[in-house]
Amino acid sequence: MSRRRLINLTAATTALVVSSASAPSARAGEFGSDAAMAIMRREGKVRKTEAEWRAMLADDGYAFDVLRKEATERPFSSPLNTEKREGTFICAGCGSALFASSAKYDSGTGWPSFVAPIAADAVTEVPDYSIVFLPRTEVRCATCQGHLGHVFDDGPRDRTGLRYCMNGAAMKFQPA
Numbered sequence: 098m099s100r101r102r103l104i105n106l107t108a109a110t111t112a113l114v115v116s117s118a119s120a121p122s123a124r125a126g127e128f129g130s131d132a133a134m135a136i137m138r139r140e141g142k143v144r145k146t147e148a149e150w151r152a153m154l155a156d157d158g159y160a161f162d163v164l165r166k167e168a169t170e171r172p173f174s175s176p177l178n179t180e181k182r183e184g185t186f187i188c189a190g191c192g193s194a195l196f197a198s199s200a201k202y203d204s205g206t207g208w209p210s211f212v213a214p215i216a217a218d219a220v221t222e223v224p225d226y227s228i229v230f231l232p233r234t235e236v237r238c239a240t241c242q243g244h245l246g247h248v249f250d251d252g253p254r255d256r257t258g259l260r261y262c263m264n265g266a267a268m269k270f271q272p273a
Contacts, residue, residue: 141242141243143240144241150165159266160267164244165190165243167244168264169246172206174207175265177270178207182270182272183273186209186268186269186271187269189268189269190243191241194215194216195220195263195268196261196263200215202252202253210263212261213261214261220245221236221237221238245261247262248260248261248262
């Protein structure tokens with residue numbers, strides 16, 4: 098079992114125990130809605146087995162690790178970091194539109210960065226406690242629940258103030 102999965106499981110178990118203690122009549126099935134549990138299990142509208150995801154993402158050796166295993170690509174390694182054309186950044190897993198090129202900016206971090214998703218329902222934001230001393234917010238594709246990156250509150254203040262720091266391997270670019 099990976100360290101990240103163990104930490105997430107521990108957090109979910111703690112939440113269940115705390116909610117059960119505060120509401121004695123609560124049952125394990127009442128931990129969350131079916132939709133919330135699907136997000137925890139990383140199940141979106143597009144569902145595939147691990148073997149199917151691996152085969153589909155085989156062209157880009159790192160896309161599977163990023164999208165399905167929450168890996169992080171090396172900074173400055175993605176050609177999408179320097180992409181300047183008009184168009185749309187889409188999920189490499191399911192093709193859903195994620196970010197407009199007009200929302201992209203150079204954060205200097207080495208990863209493609211955006212001030213906002215193309216639509217509020219294009220991404221899912223999930224608490225990430227994989228680094229215990231550094232709680233973050235994970236960003237996933239809302240359609241396939243593939244890991245895209247994280248969102249931080251250190252973006253351009255004259256826009257949204259947010260920095261959606263995405264892995265280029267998790268996306269493809271569609272020119273306008």
